[in-house]
Amino acid sequence: MNIYEKLVECALDSQKMAYTPYSNFKVGASVLTDSDKIYGGCNIENASYTPTVCAERVAIFKAIYNGEKKIKKIAVVGKENFFTYPCGVCRQVIREFCTNDCEIIIIKNKEEYKVIKFSELLPYSFGPEDL
Ligand code: THU
Numbered sequence: 001m002n003i004y005e006k007l008v009e010c011a012l013d014s015q016k017m018a019y020t021p022y023s024n025f026k027v028g029a030s031v032l033t034d035s036d037k038i039y040g041g042c043n044i045e046n047a048s049y050t051p052t053v054c055a056e057r058v059a060i061f062k063a064i065y066n067g068e069k070k071i072k073k074i075a076v077v078g079k080e081n082f083f084t085y086p087c088g089v090c091r092q093v094i095r096e097f098c099t100n101d102c103e104i105i106i107i108k109n110k111e112e113y114k115v116i117k118f119s120e121l122l123p124y125s126f127g128p129e130d131l
Contacts, residue, residue: 014040027055033068075105
């Protein structure tokens with residue numbers, strides 16, 4: 001299994017853990033860190049709506065909590081047979097921990113995904129080096 005397949009598998013497994021009683025829109029994510037570890041995440045909703053957290057941020061925060069410093073790749077899966085892209089807030093959170101050549105893997109289904117660069121997802125971004 002290559003690294004893309006591993007990230008796809010982890011994102012799809014993570015999606016099953018989504019807590020989505022309000023939207024029923026289940027998202028899974030997985031990140032590959034600089035130390036070559038993979039962390040998964042799912043979206044977790046809230047009765048008060050705004051505290052809802054996206055799958056991408058759960059995966060990233062798990063990685064950071066575990067001592068990781070940088071993200072090399074991040075995969076995301078939402079609606080089946082549809083390309084679900086990270087929301088704006090998650091793009092900014094990804095920005096904090098990646099470089100412009102970080103790969104974003106957008107999963108359509110178990111067999112199909114596309115790979116884009118972070119710079120395509122959030123061009124002209126603001127990050128830690130800009131302060
Ligand atoms: N969601 C994510 O988990 N990631 C995204 O990038 C887009 C949106 C979640 C948040 C909410 O639980 C549900 O999808 C519907 O917006």
